[in-house]
Amino acid sequence: MDDQNKNLILATALSFLVILVWFLVFPPQVQEGVPTEEGTNTAAVDGTATPPASGSTPQVPGSLPATPAETRAEAVSRTERVALETPALTGSISLRGGRIDDLSLLEYRETIDDDSPIVTYLSPAGAPGAFYAVHGWAGAGGLSGDAVPGATTEWQREGEGALTPENPVRLTWDNGQGQIFTKTIAVDDHYMFTVSQTVQNTAETAVSMFPYGILARQGEPDQLNFFVLHEGLIGAADGELSTSEDYDDLRDFDIDPLERAPAQKTRISETGYIGFTDHYWMATLVAPNNTPATSVAKYTPGNDTYQTELRYNVVEIAPGATAETVSHFFAGAKEFAQLRDYQRDLEIGQFVDAIDWGWFSILTKPIFRALHFLNLTIGNMGLAILALTLLLKLLLFPLAYKSYVSMSKMKMLQPEMEKIKERAGDDRVKLQQEMMALYKKEKVNPASGCLPILVQIPIFFSLYKVIFVTIDLRHAPFFGWLQDLSAPDPSSVLNLFGLLPFTPPEPGSLFAIFSIGVLPILMGVTMWMQQKLNPAPPDKTQAMIIGWMPWVFMFMLGTFASGLVLYWTANNIITFIQQYTIMRSQGAKPDVFGNIIASFRRDKSTD
Numbered sequence: 001m002d003d004q005n006k007n008l009i010l011a012t013a014l015s016f017l018v019i020l021v022w023f024l025v026f027p028p029q030v031q032e033g034v035p036t037e038e039g040t041n042t043a044a045v046d047g048t049a050t051p052p053a054s055g056s057t058p059q060v061p062g063s064l065p066a067t068p069a070e071t072r073a074e075a076v077s078r079t080e081r082v083a084l085e086t087p088a089l090t091g092s093i094s095l096r097g098g099r100i101d102d103l104s105l106l107e108y109r110e111t112i113d114d115d116s117p118i119v120t121y122l123s124p125a126g127a128p129g130a131f132y133a134v135h136g137w138a139g140a141g142g143l144s145g146d147a148v149p150g151a152t153t154e155w156q157r158e159g160e161g162a163l164t165p166e167n168p169v170r171l172t173w174d175n176g177q178g179q180i181f182t183k184t185i186a187v188d189d190h191y192m193f194t195v196s197q198t199v200q201n202t203a204e205t206a207v208s209m210f211p212y213g214i215l216a217r218q219g220e221p222d223q224l225n226f227f228v229l230h231e232g233l234i235g236a237a238d239g240e241l242s243t244s245e246d247y248d249d250l251r252d253f254d255i256d257p258l259e260r261a262p263a264q265k266t267r268i269s270e271t272g273y274i275g276f277t278d279h280y281w282m283a284t285l286v287a288p289n290n291t292p293a294t295s296v297a298k299y300t301p302g303n304d305t306y307q308t309e310l311r312y313n314v315v316e317i318a319p320g321a322t323a324e325t326v327s328h329f330f331a332g333a334k335e336f337a338q339l340r341d342y343q344r345d346l347e348i349g350q351f352v353d354a355i356d357w358g359w360f361s362i363l364t365k366p367i368f369r370a371l372h373f374l375n376l377t378i379g380n381m382g383l384a385i386l387a388l389t390l391l392l393k394l395l396l397f398p399l400a401y402k403s404y405v406s407m408s409k410m411k412m413l414q415p416e417m418e419k420i421k422e423r424a425g426d427d428r429v430k431l432q433q434e435m436m437a438l439y440k441k442e443k444v445n446p447a448s449g450c451l452p453i454l455v456q457i458p459i460f461f462s463l464y465k466v467i468f469v470t471i472d473l474r475h476a477p478f479f480g481w482l483q484d485l486s487a488p489d490p491s492s493v494l495n496l497f498g499l500l501p502f503t504p505p506e507p508g509s510l511f512a513i514f515s516i517g518v519l520p521i522l523m524g525v526t527m528w529m530q531q532k533l534n535p536a537p538p539d540k541t542q543a544m545i546i547g548w549m550p551w552v553f554m555f556m557l558g559t560f561a562s563g564l565v566l567y568w569t570a571n572n573i574i575t576f577i578q579q580y581t582i583m584r585s586q587g588a589k590p591d592v593f594g595n596i597i598a599s600f601r602r603d604k605s606t607d
């Protein structure tokens with residue numbers, strides 16, 4: 001076997017190895033899971049006041065042992081409730097514990113089908129995948145557990161009607177020991193609840209207690225488990241963001257002797273929040289600005305409960321006095337504009353950073369802001385991506401101009417380079433020496449053509465991050481068959497793009513990388529044509545590997561979000577036009593189709 005055939009086999013093997021490794025590192029995106037009645041996680045979650053150990057810090061509610069499995073509908077119906085109706089949310093609040101535990105997102109559906117169910121987010125204790133919030137008081141200074149409201153307290157409703165932005169719900173509970181508790185739950189037009197709690201002490205002695213908020217999640221939810229995206233515990237304390245702990249990390253926290261479970265505590269002096277983040281959704285307890293608190297994250301192995309808490313300072317309530325506390329609870333979609341407004345209006349530090357911008361936030365944030373603005377202006381996310389691509393190309397044009405001028409000179413030096421290759425023969429050292437002498441004489445830098453590519457790499461990955469983690473592209477349509485720019489191109493070459501009665505492999509399977517659609521193929525072709533404008537490397541093996549790259553990238557990006565492939569394809573087309581025009585202005589006469597025919601002839605001659 002001659003060296004050229006060996007190089008061809010090596011290049012082919014390396015190309016497909018890159019495809020397989022890329023597929024494992026960047027698996028195709030799948031639709032996020034949502035809790036359903038058919039879920040497999042059947043252990044129920046509940047909370048009750050846990051009496052503190054002698055001499056220890058007072059504790060807040062923990063979790064009860066598992067109860068028999070229920071469907072979500074059965075769990076909702078077993079307690080008296082107040083309906084919840086807002087433009088963005090629907091559900092109900094349980095009068096047992098005053099829990100916010102039945103919540104669905106009206107503006108989001110599970111799939112792109114018009115009749116698809118809306119996304120269910122919070123579910124009550126006893127339901128599969130229980131996930132709920134409860135606010136109450138914990139006793140301090142010897143106050144008994146049954147004297148304070150907890151997760152199983154039966155609250156009494158004052159007033160009528162559903163909880164709406166115009167109609168807060170007021171709940172009361174008398175402990176029979178001289179303290180009357182009131183809880184008022186309000187909600188805005190989007191995803192923020194405000195919980196106001198008061199205690200009126202009618203007894204003859206002072207009492208001590210502290211308010212808290214709990215967010216409990218039964219079992220580990222369905223996740224993408226993709227390193228680009230953080231899923232799990234999220235929080236911020238006085239300007240320091242924490243997005244490093246996933247659910248495995250919660251189970252591995254050091255055992256806290258007071259909690260009797262893995263736990264982590266962080267002191268908040270001015271501003272902070274803590275909760276759980278998913279791909280597109282988030283639920284967090286928010287401490288009001290300048291209200292000291294302690295955030296707690298813990299895991300209870302006995303009933304597989306992940307729990308976050310905000311505990312506020314202990315207050316002493318004198319006879320005849322009243323204590324009041326106000327806190328916030330966010331549950332909904334991680335919409336940039338809404339998180340930004342909450343951060344500004346409620347002074348919640350780093351709330352907008354609950355979106356996983358990544359290490360290169362210096363790029364991802366402005367890229368997203370530009371894409372968000374263009375989408376609002378144009379009204380179509382696909383057209384916004386095309387407009388953003390054009391803006392980025394204009395921004396990088398000065399650098400691209402220098403690069404393309406250099407490549408034009410390289411193109412014009414091609415005949416001289418061919419003569420050098422003929423003179424050098426198999427002497428690689430002589431070939432490199434004469435090539436470098438020619439570059440120096442003609443003042444050409446062969447590496448300058450790499451500059452636009454090097455600049456595009458961080459932009460490409462930043463845009464990939466934006467498309468993957470932000471909710472703006474979820475189910476965002478373009479035109480024709482591209483109805484979800486956050487998902488791969490649904491068409492497939494394997495069934496001739498729908499002409500054959502054959503169902504392509506599902507996303508996630510190994511052979512799905514070969515089920516590429518129209519857009520990835522267009523991306524590969526445009527990348528290949530752009531490549532034909534550039535002079536081929538003098539080394540045959542290097543030229544062969546570079547020649548494979550458009551098709552390697554075609555398969556790699558075939559499983560990526562179609563919005564990203566759309567950007568790459570548009571970038572290729574604009575780059576081709578720019579480079580062709582500049583090369584012509586410099587006297588070079590690129591013959592793209594001639595180069596394509598010549599490459600086919602070279603390939604045929606090597607067979």
